Amino acid sequence: TLNPIVPVLHQKTNYQAPAVTDRESMLQAEIANLKQEIEHLQQLAHQTRGSGNMDWHDFLVRFLKQSLKTQPYLIEMEKLVAKQDQYLDCLIISKASIDAPNSIPFPSFPIAEAPLPDGLILEKTYNLISYKSCRESLTLWAVQELIGYYTGLRKDLRSEYAQQLPDAQLFQLYIVTTHYPQNVVEQAQSWQSTDKPGVYWLYTSGLWIQVIVTSQIALEPHNAIWNLLSDIK
DSSP: OOOTTSOHHHHHHOOOOOOOOHHHHHHHHHHHHHHHHHHHHHHHHHHHHHHSOSOHHHHHHHHHHHHTTTSSEEEEEEEEOSTTOOEEEEEEEETTTSOOTTOOOOOSSOOOOOOOOTTOOOOSSEEEEEEEOTTSOOOHHHHHHHHHHHHHHHHHGGGGTTTSOOOGGGEEEEEEESSOOHHHHHHOSEEEEOSSTTEEEEEETTEEEEEEEGGGSOOOGGGHHHHHHTTOO
């Protein structure tokens, strides 16, 4: 006779809940870390709206680091790209293409890749990002400044390429801006829309630059960082 107090499944099959595996423990720890990081980012956003003193360039890089932490990229903030203290807002380097120093080892268990925000392709080895918040305007000078950073970085990397100038195809330039840059559009050699709202191609000085206008980006989960940056008052 089955004991009515003991669950029938246990009596018939002697079923026991499997012990938590190491992989499950790692996943649980990762989820806990993600929750903490999300809470931290939400606090940063709240503080910024309240005081207006938060460094949103820092916030952008923090968010990118969190969003891409499981993908093969090395993200450096305020990257020094010249001897005279010229700082690029953000440099994203593909770990798959170089032996990046101080890189974080890949996890030993599979993690589903989250889709990148619209416009952030990251198919090149070196991805240079310039950011203009709601308090700044994207001007032609800012575009030229980004090209200057690209030129300086490309020269400085010669020591890693047998003293040869790295191929231009290894680089992609991005500009993230809150406002639509009408003055740049009017002066650009070529300004082209894409199939993504808020994502454009700017052609100037022989370079195609991906421009992301956060105030026009579609409201989608994978665009959370752009949507958040577009809502800064």
